[in-house]
Amino acid sequence: MSRFRQSTLLAVAVTGLALLLWGADTGQGQTPADTSAAAETTFVADTVSPDSAEHVAAAVDEATSTLRELGRGAYRLAPKIGIAIALLIAAAFVTRAVRMLLRRASRSWQRAQAVAALVSVVLWLLAVGAALAILAGDARALLGSVGLVGLALSWALQAPIESFTGWLLNSFRSYYRVGDRIAVGDVFGDVYSIDVLTTTVWEAGGEHKAVQGAQPTGALITFPNSEVLRANIINYTRDFPYVWDEIVVGISNESDLPLAMEVVRDVAENTVGREMAVPAAAYAELLRHARLAHEVSDGPQLYVSPTDAWMNITVRYLVPARQRRKAASDLHQAIAERLAEQPYRDRIKPSYPRLDVAVLEPSTQPANGEER
Numbered sequence: 001m002s003r004f005r006q007s008t009l010l011a012v013a014v015t016g017l018a019l020l021l022w023g024a025d026t027g028q029g030q031t032p033a034d035t036s037a038a039a040e041t042t043f044v045a046d047t048v049s050p051d052s053a054e055h056v057a058a059a060v061d062e063a064t065s066t067l068r069e070l071g072r073g074a075y076r077l078a079p080k081i082g083i084a085i086a087l088l089i090a091a092a093f094v095t096r097a098v099r100m101l102l103r104r105a106s107r108s109w110q111r112a113q114a115v116a117a118l119v120s121v122v123l124w125l126l127a128v129g130a131a132l133a134i135l136a137g138d139a140r141a142l143l144g145s146v147g148l149v150g151l152a153l154s155w156a157l158q159a160p161i162e163s164f165t166g167w168l169l170n171s172f173r174s175y176y177r178v179g180d181r182i183a184v185g186d187v188f189g190d191v192y193s194i195d196v197l198t199t200t201v202w203e204a205g206g207e208h209k210a211v212q213g214a215q216p217t218g219a220l221i222t223f224p225n226s227e228v229l230r231a232n233i234i235n236y237t238r239d240f241p242y243v244w245d246e247i248v249v250g251i252s253n254e255s256d257l258p259l260a261m262e263v264v265r266d267v268a269e270n271t272v273g274r275e276m277a278v279p280a281a282a283y284a285e286l287l288r289h290a291r292l293a294h295e296v297s298d299g300p301q302l303y304v305s306p307t308d309a310w311m312n313i314t315v316r317y318l319v320p321a322r323q324r325r326k327a328a329s330d331l332h333q334a335i336a337e338r339l340a341e342q343p344y345r346d347r348i349k350p351s352y353p354r355l356d357v358a359v360l361e362p363s364t365q366p367a368n369g370e371e372r
Contacts, residue, residue, distance in 0.1 A: 087131050199224075241321055257304070
């Protein structure tokens with residue numbers, strides 16, 4: 001129903017534009033002789049008897065006169081149509097030349113495309129407005145027709161206009177680029193292509209997906225650029241291709257906690273800590289430049305938190321955004337192998353579910369104070 005209403009509004013606007021253009025031209029082209037002839041024909045048609053042959057002849061004459069007037073109007077409109085078409089062709093050549101110049105002058109291809117699109121829209125609006133003014137020959141008719149068409153287009157093309165606006169914002173603000181790993185709403189993956197109306201992403205796994213880890217699933221997801229205006233955009237690789245990740249190692253309450261933390265820290269340093277120094281320094285520089293400077297560790301960090309039945313040791317580390325699953329798997333495997341060695345097997349025990357059962361002795365106190 002919404003599409004039908006929009007299409008109907010667009011058809012009404014186009015019809016109104018055609019009537020305004022045709023009426024303005026034919027009205028200006030009438031001469032006193034034509035007006036008197038039409039009045040005379042109308043007078044004859046009104047005075048003859050409906051049942052007489054003269055009435056038929058008058059009707060034929062009136063139809064012939066109407067067709068003749070239409071032909072004259074079309075003939076007078078032909079030069080204007082030619083000029084309007086020439087304007088549109090000139091606008092097409094100018095927009096193409098401007099697009100080529102902007103691509104050569106601008107270093108950013110996306111921004112050049114956005115500026116070229118804006119310039120093209122402005123030039124086409126001017127060309128179409130000038131063509132309509134030439135055809136209409138009346139500024140009031142032109143304003144009325146442009147208003148009708150603009151109203152219809154704003155309703156019928158609402159979604160494409162929003163997507164085009166989102167593309168322009170992304171082109172100037174660089175929320176994401178081709179190759180970035182992003183999350184927009186429910187979409188998570190690597191940007192494959194960015195068009196004027198849509199963005200295509202290679203999907204990466206996650207919760208409620210066939211692939212649980214943040215790895216490619218092989219599926220392509222296309223979403224409208226209007227999501228830029230509605231959803232939060234998370235970019236994992238735009239300015240800094242690393243992310244902070246963490247794993248949790250559970251140990252029983254009977255374990256030697258200081259020894260366990262020492263072992264886990266040593267394994268984390270040898271597994272992921274050696275590659276943290278350079279990205280940690282870059283991360284600290286980004287924070288300092290943004291006036292958010294705070295201490296950034298260049299090695300893995302350990303945190304302890306208790307649960308109902310065991311202790312959790314959380315290892316926090318810096319890793320490339322696309323290698324989170326591999327780094328976590330390597331770290332888990334290295335910690336398990338180290339804790340299974342003989343010096344630590346008896347002193348550090350893994351966590352396990354525990355159920356405490358309390359057995360209550362039957363009460364020896366008789367009920368209601370009576371002796372048994």
